[in-house]
Amino acid sequence: MKTFGTLARLxxxxxxxxxxxxxxLVNAFGLEAVVISMGVAGPYALKLLIDALDGPARSPLQLVLFILLFVGCWAGASIVETARLACTADMVDALARHFTTQALAAALPDITAARDSQSGRVPGMLERLPYSLTLVVEGLIWRLGPVFLQAIASLAVIASLIQPRYVLVLALTLLGFVGATWIGARRHRVHADATNAAASHVSRTIGDIVRNARRVVLNGALDRELRYADDILRAKRQATASMYRSLTVMAALQFCIFGVGLVALLMLAGLDVGNGHMTAGDFVLLQTYAFRLTVPLSALGYILAQAGVAIANIRDVLAFTNAHEVPRTTQLGPTGAADLTVEDVSFCYGDNMPAINGVSLFIPAGRFVAIVGPNGSGKSTLAQLLAGVLTPSSGKVEIAGVDIATIPWEKRHRNILYAPQFIGLFNRSLRENILYPPASQAIHEVEKLLNVWRFYEPGRPIDFEMELGEQGERLSGGQIQKLELARLAGVDVPVMILDESTSALDPSSEASVITRLRSRARNATTLIMITHRLATAKAAEQVLFVRGGQLVGSGTHGELMRRCASYRNLWLAPKERG
Ligand SMILES: Nc1ncnc2c1ncn2[C@@H]1O[C@H](COP(=O)(O)OP(=O)(O)OP(=O)(O)O)[C@@H](O)[C@H]1O
Structure with missing residues (x-):
């Protein structure tokens, strides 16, 4: 999207x-019109004052009036301009709220799919957004627009009072200035984009380092990470330096043109005053208008420098939001028990990247299924395809005969709930985390369950108001899993997939969890568990054995042990495998 496209969209x-x-917007326009009128009227009052001083009949009242008008316009314009800032702030806040919610709505499902996670990039992009919007709305829309309106109004006043050739010189100078700005801005955009990309990289990197603070400090790698951050910041500095170099070239071009125009204007006017063809007041009016235009135009370099990066940032947010718009469909999917059918599903993370190849299977409603296989064989990938988190490149997954890709995000996961391997918890209370939607049970039921599962040592009461800290850092690994499983026990979905959600539990707790989860909804819920535990594979009614991205076998544990050598090998100790 080009700069003008971005401005038009805003x-x-x-x-x-x-x-x-x-x-x-209307208030701001009204106030800006007052500022422009005062900007044109002030120098005119000064011209009238000088002409009156120069003239034969001086009326003191008239002189005082001209002085008051001149000073009033000068001070009034600044006061009204400050009042207009409140309107800008209101618009910027509304725009930032709109873009932030849109970007989050687009980003969250995408981050969940985790093919190209944007979780580091999105906060940086959104943090800079309010500042970018302020610069664009205040700097571009309110500064540049009025400067050119003021230029047109000044030219009209000059045309009505002084000879037309001055209008021509001023107009040509302004046109030259605009042309130079146009050419420079095209070059500048490349540098502004690079600076914005470098700023994004800095946000992402610093966020990543901070999130991994423990990994850094506990491994004595602080110096290394500081050097890494320094390198990234240095790269940003270089991008910024290139941008300012291009701006300096642009400013040189702009102000050479402006300088030539001013020299021509003042020399002509000087000659005319000398020849008596122009009053001293007209001369002052002419030079005041010319210089009043110069001052805001000289701020243009700064505005363009900042606004260029700001527009690149806004363009990024818009492009991100557009690219990740979720197609709206009306499919709702089943509400009760549901069969799951996978038809020739394939998926690849990218060229020469791991893939799932031609998987077909059928899981009847209410079945307890275990997915097993070596590390990195594709179990989580297959589970995410089953749950509609990832979209197959070919083939389809159907729940009760409905293609899950056609069910909207917000409904899809109420049909098949996928509990990821790494459980994310909010830095909120235990109660809020444990009753997080779509869980629907009462807190006393959760409490009973947690006590049965020995969430704490016997005798210690559960404080549901306790804040859990970032990612639940105040809980142990096993407690985090028990919290999540207790939550899932109150979730009513046709199919539930647990990705090693019981890995930190002791065997008896795991058995108790499986019994509890299976007994929900009178065994109508299909329970699929990814596991590395033999006991779970033995307990499952159906085992899916995945190797190298393929479904190598499907059946009960006993059947697979009999007919599939690689499955047998999975459970044998290395020395037994020979
Ligand atoms: N977002 C991703 N982008 C690229 N490759 C990925 C991504 N997620 C997983 N992979 C790769 O896909 C392969 C299968 O990963 P997957 O997580 O499905 O394995 P798994 O069988 O569940 O392993 P484990 O038992 O260790 O959890 C791995 O080689 C992994 O590196």
Whole structure:
């Protein structure tokens, strides 16, 4: 999306009824019109004052009026401009809220699919967004627009008072300036994009290092990571330096043109004053208008430098939101027990990357299934394909005859719930985490279950208001899994897939969990567990054996032990395998 496309989209949004910024926009326009009028009227009052001083009949009242008008316009414009900032802030807040919620809505399902996780990039992009919007709305829309409106109004005043050739010189100078800016801005965009990308990289890297603070410190790698951060910051500094070099070239071009125009204007006017063809007041008016245009235009370099990066940031957010828009479909999927059918499903993480090849299977409603296989064989990938977290490159997964890819995200996971290997917890209370949707049980039921599963040592009461810390750092690994499983015990879904969710539990706790989860909904829920435990594979009604991205075998543990040598090998100790 080009710069003007981005600005047009922002303007359309600010004008739309949904954003609720129309009133602020109208107020801001009204206030800006007052600022522009004062910017044109002030120098005119000065010209009248000088002409009156120069003239034969001086009326003191008239002189005082001109002085008051001049000073009033000068001070008034600044006051009104400050009042307009409140309107800008309101629009920026509304835009930031709109883009942030849209980007999160697009990003969260995508991060879940985890093919190319954006969890580091998204916060950096969104953190810089309010500042970027302020720069673009305040700097580009409110600064540049009014400068050019003021230029047109000034030219009109000059045309009505002074000879037309001055209008021509000023207009040509401004056109030259705009042309130089246009050429420079095209070059500048490349540098602004690079600076924005470098800033994104910095946010992502710093976030990654902070998230891995323990890994860094406990391994004595602080110096190494500081050097790494320093390298990334150095790269950003280089990108910024290139951007400012390109801006300097642009400013040189702009102000050479402007300088030539001003020299021509002042020399012509000087000659005219000398020849008596122009009053001193007209000369002052001319040079004041010219310099009043120079001051905001000289701020243009700064605005363009910042706004270029800001527009790149906004463009990033818009592109991200557009690229990840979830197609709206109306399929709801089943509500009760459901069969699961997988038809010739294949999937690949990318070129020359691990893949799942041609998997077909059928799981009747209510069955207890174990997925087993060596590390990295594709069990989690297959589970995520079954749950509709990943989308197959070919083939399809159906729940009760409905292709899960056609069920919208927000409904899809109420049909098949996938509990990932690494459980994420909010830095909120135990109660909030344990009753997190779609769990629907009462807290006393959870409490009973946690006591049966020995969440704490006997005798220690459970404090449901306890804050868990980031990622549940105040709980042990086993407690985190028990919390998640107690939550899942209150979830009503046709199919539930647990990705090694019981790996930190002792064998008796695991058996108790499986019994509890299976007994929900009178055994109508299909329970699929990825496991490395022999006992779970033995207890399962159906075992899916995955190796090298393929479904090598499907049957009971006993059947697979009899007919599948590689399955047998999986459970044998290395020396027994020979
Ligand atoms: N987001 C991803 N992008 C690229 N490759 C991935 C991604 N996720 C997993 N893989 C790769 O796909 C392969 C299968 O991974 P998967 O997590 O499905 O294995 P698994 O059988 O569940 O392993 P484990 O028993 O160790 O949990 C691995 O080689 C892994 O590196």
């Amino acid at each position: 303007t359309r949004l600010m004008l739309s009824a949904g954003l609720g910024t129309r009133r602020s």
